[in-house]
Amino acid sequence: MRADARRNYDHLVATARAVFAEEGPQASLNEVARRAKVGPGTLYRHFPTRQALLVAVFRERIERLCALAEQSGSAPAGEALTGWLRALLVHAQTDGGLAAGMADDPGFDCHARLIGAATGLLDRAGQAGAVRDGVEVEDLFQLVTGIAMTAPKDRGERLLMLALEGVLADGPRRPGPSRA
Amino acid sequence: MRADARRNYDHLVATARAVFAEEGPQASLNEVARRAKVGPGTLYRHFPTRQALLVAVFRERIERLCALAEQSGSAPAGEALTGWLRALLVHAQTDGGLAAGMADDPGFDCHARLIGAATGLLDRAGQAGAVRDGVEVEDLFQLVTGIAMTAPKDRGERLLMLALEGVLADGPRRPGPSRA
DNA sequence: CTCATATACGGAGAGGCTCTCCGGTTGTCT
DNA sequence: AGACAACCGGAGAGCCTCTCCGTATATGAG
Numbered sequence: 001m002r003a004d005a006r007r008n009y010d011h012l013v014a015t016a017r018a019v020f021a022e023e024g025p026q027a028s029l030n031e032v033a034r035r036a037k038v039g040p041g042t043l044y045r046h047f048p049t050r051q052a053l054l055v056a057v058f059r060e061r062i063e064r065l066c067a068l069a070e071q072s073g074s075a076p077a078g079e080a081l082t083g084w085l086r087a088l089l090v091h092a093q094t095d096g097g098l099a100a101g102m103a104d105d106p107g108f109d110c111h112a113r114l115i116g117a118a119t120g121l122l123d124r125a126g127q128a129g130a131v132r133d134g135v136e137v138e139d140l141f142q143l144v145t146g147i148a149m150t151a152p153k154d155r156g157e158r159l160l161m162l163a164l165e166g167v168l169a170d171g172p173r174r175p176g177p178s179r180a
Numbered sequence: 181m182r183a184d185a186r187r188n189y190d191h192l193v194a195t196a197r198a199v200f201a202e203e204g205p206q207a208s209l210n211e212v213a214r215r216a217k218v219g220p221g222t223l224y225r226h227f228p229t230r231q232a233l234l235v236a237v238f239r240e241r242i243e244r245l246c247a248l249a250e251q252s253g254s255a256p257a258g259e260a261l262t263g264w265l266r267a268l269l270v271h272a273q274t275d276g277g278l279a280a281g282m283a284d285d286p287g288f289d290c291h292a293r294l295i296g297a298a299t300g301l302l303d304r305a306g307q308a309g310a311v312r313d314g315v316e317v318e319d320l321f322q323l324v325t326g327i328a329m330t331a332p333k334d335r336g337e338r339l340l341m342l343a344l345e346g347v348l349a350d351g352p353r354r355p356g357p358s359r360a
Numbered sequence: 361c362t363c364a365t366a367t368a369c370g371g372a373g374a375g376g377c378t379c380t381c382c383g384g385t386t387g388t389c390t
Numbered sequence: 391a392g393a394c395a396a397c398c399g400g401a402g403a404g405c406c407t408c409t410c411c412g413t414a415t416a417t418g419a420g
Contacts, residue, residue, distance in 0.1 A: 003417090004367095039371055041408085131348060143326075145326075146325075147322065158319070162312075182388075221400070224378085
């Protein structure tokens with residue numbers, strides 16, 4: 001990769017981060033190019049799709065989340081899982097586009113990495129008996145991203161807790177979500 | 181309202197219903213006008229915003245949901261609530277746009293009507309002790325619409341049940357989502 | 361240092377979308 | 391029938407996405 005290309009690439013990512021933060025994930029890519037003082041062609045050559053740009057922008061944060069999952073080996077399994085899911089929620093809320101991205105394209109690199117991180121935590125929690133039987137990683141992701149997309153920011157955490165602890169109150173738990 | 185205006189209005193709603201069903205809620209409004217053999221001006225005069233058109237399209241179904249809520253007075257409170265939420269989920273999945281609509285504009289007519297319908301069910305379930313303390317109507321809506329937006333259609337029901345019954349398995353329930 | 365060449369850049373432009381405006385048309389009421 | 395209000399259509403402004411290609415530049419070889 002040529003030096004000027006690298007420069008443009010980095011500058012575009014930084015600019016896009018700012019623009020997405022201001023205007024949300026559906027912000028105009030033209031605007032990104034304009035602010036980065038770069039032609040549209042340059043932007044689209046580096047990032048053929050909006051997704052590609054989104055991923056580049058959030059990659060760092062995603063990796064931090066993965067690292068967080070690995071570090072939380074000391075905490076009790078259940079708390080480690082819920083704590084991480086809360087971090088994931090905050091992330092998905094901040095970078096609304098990522099939630100959409102994860103939902104849109106299941107065969108995604110960043111999606112796979114997050115799934116991997118979550119799998120470890122869920123397995124551990126499962127072995128500790130802290131999680132209802134039959135819960136899958138995808139369940140957790142879809143709940144978190146769904147909450148991030150529709151709920152106002154200040155209600156996200158409340159909703160996550162509700163989903164984790166359950167809405168219904170019918171005493172002893174049934175074996176699992178058997179209707180699925 | 182003049183007769184030709186009424187004709188155009190109805191025809192636009194019918195066309196829009198078909199187009200939205202085919203291409204999702206972000207379908208081109210131009211396309212709707214074109215298929216309805218009507219100028220763009222006509223469409224935008226009748227429906228100033230995309231929301232307005234979406235609401236017109238789904239109004240019938242929304243009213244059916246409200247009626248359903250009122251009819252289910254005979255069933256046990258808990259089952260009535262979960263059954264209705266399932267119907268709401270199916271609806272939100274089918275008419276993806278509605279989910280977005282409900283999330284986008286809180287001061288909405290159709291939103292208010294659904295909230296009203298749900299409030300009745302939730303109150304009854306609350307009095308019967310079938311619902312965890314502190315659960316609000318908005319919680320339920322945001323969970324359902326979130327699930328509808330992000331989860332694949334065939335996993336929606338599974339996720340709703342999971343959210344209602346809870347992901348965690350830590351025996352006796354805590355008093356409520358106190359962290360909120 | 362110079363040159364050749366692959367590599368990358370910029371921006372014009374095609375095609376589509378949203379939304380507005382207004383001259384012409386068509387219901388409706390007397 | 392005639393007049394007036396209501397309504398329609400579509401041209402067009404402004405924006406967006408994405409492509410294409412002539413031009414400029416970084417870089418390795420000589």
